[in-house]
Amino acid sequence: MPASFLFGQFLGGLTTAMFLFLIASGLSLVFGVMRVLNFAHGSFYMLGAYLAWQVVQWLTSSGYGFWIAVVAAAAGVAILGGVIERLLFRHLYGREELYQLLFTYALVLILGDAAKAIWGTQQLSVSRPAILAGGVEVFHTVLPFYNLFIMALGPAVAVGVWLVLTRSTAGRLVRAAALDREMLAVLGANVGVIYTGMFVASSFLAGLSGALVTPIQSIVPGMDVEIIVEAFIVVVIGGLGSFWGTFWGSVLYGQVLSFGILIFPSFSLFSVFALMAVILIIRPWGLFGRPVR
Template sequence: MDFYFVQFLSGLATAATLFLVSSGLTVIFGVTRIVNFAHGSFYMLGAYVAWSLVERWGDTPPGFWGGVLLAAVTVGVLGAVMEVVLLRRLYRSPELFQLLATFGVVLIVQDAASWLWGPEDLLGRRAPLLRGSVEVLGQPFPLYDLMLIVLGPLVLVALLLLFHRTRWGTLVRAATRDREMTAALGVDQAKLFTSVLFLGSALAGLGGALQVPREAVNLHMDMAMVVEAFVVVVVGGMGSLPGAFVASLLIGQLQAFGILVFPQITLVLVFLFMAVVLVLRPYGLFGRPEEGPPAGEAPGPPLRPDGPRAATVSLVLLAALAAVPLVAGDYALIVLTEVVILALLASSLHLLTGLGGLVSFGHAAWFGLGAYGAALLVRDAGAPMLPALAAAPLVAGLGALVAGWFCVRRSGLYFAMLTLAFAQIVWSVTFQWYAVTGGDNGILGVWPADWASSKAVYYELTLLLAGGTLWLLRRAAFAPFGYALRAGRDSALRAEAVGIDVRHRQWMAFTLAGACAGLAGGLYAFAHGSVFPTLMAVPVSVDALVMVLLGGLRTLAGPAAGAALFHGLETEAMRLTDYWRLVLGLVIVVLVLAFPQGVVGFARSLWDRRRGGNGSAAEPVA
């Protein structure tokens, strides 16, 4: 019994940190609707800044606590700067675009931290006066953890007072409820947003700073934390502080007791829990339905079909692409093959995100399932390449069919996080099921058949299959199915009223997108000769989303162009410099600022302007 109580206390200490970070995230999201990937980076920066300050002055209690607070404020200021310099310029773009900007910030912060503080883990000092432990029911328990347990509720109370007893807090709550109305009443949105970013980032920084006495500060803290913070925010209900608090407590306890019952599945426990909560409660524990989640795309000018001239040009360019092997070397073909595959992956995600208005954080699951489906057939059934490739979309489509049934019952960020949960479940099964998947050591020897073993032939095969699928995706966009999907995105209510089963269309779109991603995965497996769980990990999902956004949501060619741009940049930067993340991050930030509609979206509007039309020109354009 005593043991369980101490375990419970340990869970509370974990929960306190989790709450500090996720409360910041939920406040930012509630007011600005920004899906702030950089929140984890601010958490990490808080830890690094605090480490430096505490190293210097942390011997005395005032020095230590002063250092922690100063670190939190510094990080808060950085958050405010990010809002003023970057995010403020994007409020008129589709909401998801800010996600792309914050992703750029994540990359920049990673390299900046590595450059400033060095690559080694930094073990900071422990808090003065709180170094030892006390006996709790006969078990030693760290004093510092007791302090954290007390601090969590104190911060909650302070935040609630701030939001309910001050004018600023009232404005924040008003903006959380209805942003447009608050603005209409004359509240200066810009100032409000800046101050909210300050507060939210400072909370993340505080959470990070308080970790210094508990763990070594390291360069992987950002990603480890940001996903978990999103889980807390979504489980608690977006924008809800008490929700974040309760969710932190639940997840803290889940981790404390989960390792006793299932020490092997700690990887996925949190995501299983989130999936269950979201399946049972559409808006998390404390969320309110009226809080409009971010749509993948605000209703914009409708898609325009091609004219005959465009079709000709497409064919000519396809022929040109097919002729590349005549002049290009093997490496150019390797990268080009990857670009074509990723273009297919991004376009399949675009079907969901651009046309369906559903943002997926877990698209890599289907990419990976396709890759594993093909690889397993090759390894266990000795299947030749083509049947294995044919199986890839089937396996992935089947997976997406099952997951989609659950996911499309939710919308906005809840949908996104549910897709993430499924992706993490698929990932961890793959990661741990050694007998079948080979675990993290993957499956080797998935090479193309002899006739396709030359880079040129495999490239042409990829071009044929991916190009054909892209063409089908296009057709789908302009078929009644695509129109119905877009109708559901732009106004679900009206679409239902004219008799469209929106949810069913979304489910089918989810499955189709999953199957296309699966084909891309199969092609990718044979291009590399091996598959690993990394193919279905979070970074691949994020990369796919970045490609879609970089190209632009409002055009069908955007994702493919975004894939080429992103992958080309990444491979070239990686080849040329150790600081490739910095380069990539800066380029993304610049692109986001320069082309808030995506690169292709920008090209499109330039084209329209030159023709003097506003998109309704008599002659349809490509």
């Protein structure tokens, strides 16, 4: 097998990985702090994509239309996430995890149909921004600039979030909340504000990744429930609630998917699930997670 081909597979896997990381990071943050698997995270991602498409339609004349659309979509989804958390979700914090899970599932149902009602069921697509339209040839493989941009953005977001988590007061409170909620309340921190902030940040990341995926994938109904499974697998592989675990989980997922196609041509999806199964059996708390009971 030629080295250039393998390199191409590797880069393809890396692009997938960084996209997944952008999505899964928000899911992981909310899980780490609130101990909730937010099924609606996929819906936020889908809304980010539709909103971006909408804004691009409005701003066809502007040269920066795509970038404005990305920012607007991410901000719009972040606001929606904050409103949902403030108005509804917070009332379920004292309840069993079942009710919280089903709440986020109710959002999946409602937002999925709302998107259908507004944007229809046709496939929509957005073209690449002009500034990143071209590509560069590396080892006989054409690498689109847009993919390079995503590959750079993923680690940048990872480092950025990590710096906020470790260096800022808010970040320290968030990490404390992840470790021990009661302790945090005893210390007098306003847990409610932290949770809202977390939900907004997580929704922002979902909206951002949904908007950024539009030049590469078409926007279709059903993309919400599909992506949430992939993001879920990444988070499980990396370790529930572990931020860097999610990063390396994404990298591993991307590579296994990319090279899995070579080993089992029709079973690429299967190779990822097999990876998850093996990890769950050996380390149910994931590669970077802590054992829980």
